[in-house]
Amino acid sequence: MSQESVVPGELGDPAAYAADVPEPGAVTIVVPTFNESANIRELLHQITESVPSRLPCEVVFVDDSTDDTPEVIQKAAQDCPFPVTVLHREEPVGGLGGAVVEGMKAAGSDWIVVMDGDCQHPPSLVPELVATGERANAGLVVASRYIKGGSRAGLAGSYRVAVSRAATWLTKSLFPRKLHGISDPMSGFFAIRRSAVTAEILQPLGYKILLELAVRSRPRAVTEVPFVFQDRFAGESKSTAQEGLRFLRHLAGLRTASPLARMIVFGLIGLTGFVPNLAGLWALTEAGMHYLPAEILANQLGVVWNFLLIEKVLFRERRRFRHWADRTVRFALLANADLVLRIPLIALLVGTFGMAALPATALALVITFVLRFAGTEALVYLPRRSRT
Ligand SMILES: Nc1nc2c(ncn2[C@@H]2O[C@H](COP(=O)(O)OP(=O)(O)OP(=O)(O)O)[C@@H](O)[C@H]2O)c(=O)[nH]1
Ligand SMILES: [Mg+2]
Numbered sequence: 001m002s003q004e005s006v007v008p009g010e011l012g013d014p015a016a017y018a019a020d021v022p023e024p025g026a027v028t029i030v031v032p033t034f035n036e037s038a039n040i041r042e043l044l045h046q047i048t049e050s051v052p053s054r055l056p057c058e059v060v061f062v063d064d065s066t067d068d069t070p071e072v073i074q075k076a077a078q079d080c081p082f083p084v085t086v087l088h089r090e091e092p093v094g095g096l097g098g099a100v101v102e103g104m105k106a107a108g109s110d111w112i113v114v115m116d117g118d119c120q121h122p123p124s125l126v127p128e129l130v131a132t133g134e135r136a137n138a139g140l141v142v143a144s145r146y147i148k149g150g151s152r153a154g155l156a157g158s159y160r161v162a163v164s165r166a167a168t169w170l171t172k173s174l175f176p177r178k179l180h181g182i183s184d185p186m187s188g189f190f191a192i193r194r195s196a197v198t199a200e201i202l203q204p205l206g207y208k209i210l211l212e213l214a215v216r217s218r219p220r221a222v223t224e225v226p227f228v229f230q231d232r233f234a235g236e237s238k239s240t241a242q243e244g245l246r247f248l249r250h251l252a253g254l255r256t257a258s259p260l261a262r263m264i265v266f267g268l269i270g271l272t273g274f275v276p277n278l279a280g281l282w283a284l285t286e287a288g289m290h291y292l293p294a295e296i297l298a299n300q301l302g303v304v305w306n307f308l309l310i311e312k313v314l315f316r317e318r319r320r321f322r323h324w325a326d327r328t329v330r331f332a333l334l335a336n337a338d339l340v341l342r343i344p345l346i347a348l349l350v351g352t353f354g355m356a357a358l359p360a361t362a363l364a365l366v367i368t369f370v371l372r373f374a375g376t377e378a379l380v381y382l383p384r385r386s387r388t
Helices: 037-050 069-077 095-106 123-136 157-174 209-216 241-255 259-272 274-286 291-314 316-321 324-351 357-380
Strands: 002-005 027-033 057-063 084-088 111-114 140-144 190-193 222-226
Touching: 027 037, 027 095, 027 123, 037 057, 037 069, 037 123, 057 069, 057 095, 069 084, 084 095, 095 111, 095 209, 111 123, 123 140, 123 190, 123 222, 140 209, 157 241, 209 241, 241 259, 241 291, 241 316, 259 274, 259 291, 259 357, 274 291, 291 316, 291 324, 324 357
Parallel strands: 027 057, 027 111, 057 084, 140 222
Antiparallel strands: 002 084, 111 190, 140 190
């Protein structure tokens, strides 16, 4: 990563003053950029116009561009009355989320404001975000499109509006408690107190940084300020279907951070496995196979289905601990052991403990399910212990 500090203004180079006590109310504006060269001048101009001289400010661009954005920033920065830093990353680790984290690490002020580089987030709001945070003694101030006075006017087309609305609804439904009081958890425009940026936040993280912040280490007090999401000033959107998938994976990762949540998702995935299982059974018996071997084969279809979903959704990040063939064999053995164990367990519960067949079966289902979940976590997706 290369770092260019362009204008030595009041705050100076972040690396040099990071250890100093920051001035009260000073703000570092972190701007992630990917090929935004046509927007830089306008953005810096708008920041210059909107941030009053009594609010000491610096701008840190974290840039993953393949175009000339870093050079454009350096040139435009020469006309700015505040320091501007470009952190250009040759390797864009963590994409947009990783870029924001890099910017936060470099920030030296009391307040950090994160905003897009395409002028969709009005810089005129920066002083208000900080002032609101100071007034409310808040750790996090979210600029929201979804409270009175805000709007998403700049979202191009009804398709984007619908996607944004659905994503917000899904996110809020998945985290009703943690996102209470945050109407726009997907906003890329927010102010956070430097003291609220914990080491946990600075871990490699998912895609939407505000969501991560709110869910993983929500600051003590959170407040919101409305804003009108503007049209992109120039250049192209980086939101693609692939970004949408990244977002869904991010949600899944956050939602399954606790063992109980993982077990519930494991169970839900197991339930969906009935569909290929029954469909396979139907196809095989229709083709003339005896129902017993058909049961065994169809069950394997369900196992494959569950395995694929679990790999993609639940343990995506933990696949790296074992080779895929190793994981497949272990998963299949555990899934089939479940079936083989269940009958003797039911016999034990009925014969030795005198239970009726129905509750014994229900209890055996629960026991083997929990064992299978624990076994899958421990034997397939935990890091191997080193032999030393
Ligand atoms: N450093 C870095 N910045 C990124 C990356 N992807 C997007 N950005 C920046 O993040 C900000 C938001 O991206 P946009 O493409 O504007 O996303 P959007 O606002 O949802 O989409 P539009 O409404 O079409 O503009 C912009 O400043 C981008 O340049 C990335 O991988 N690395
Ligand atoms: Mg944008």
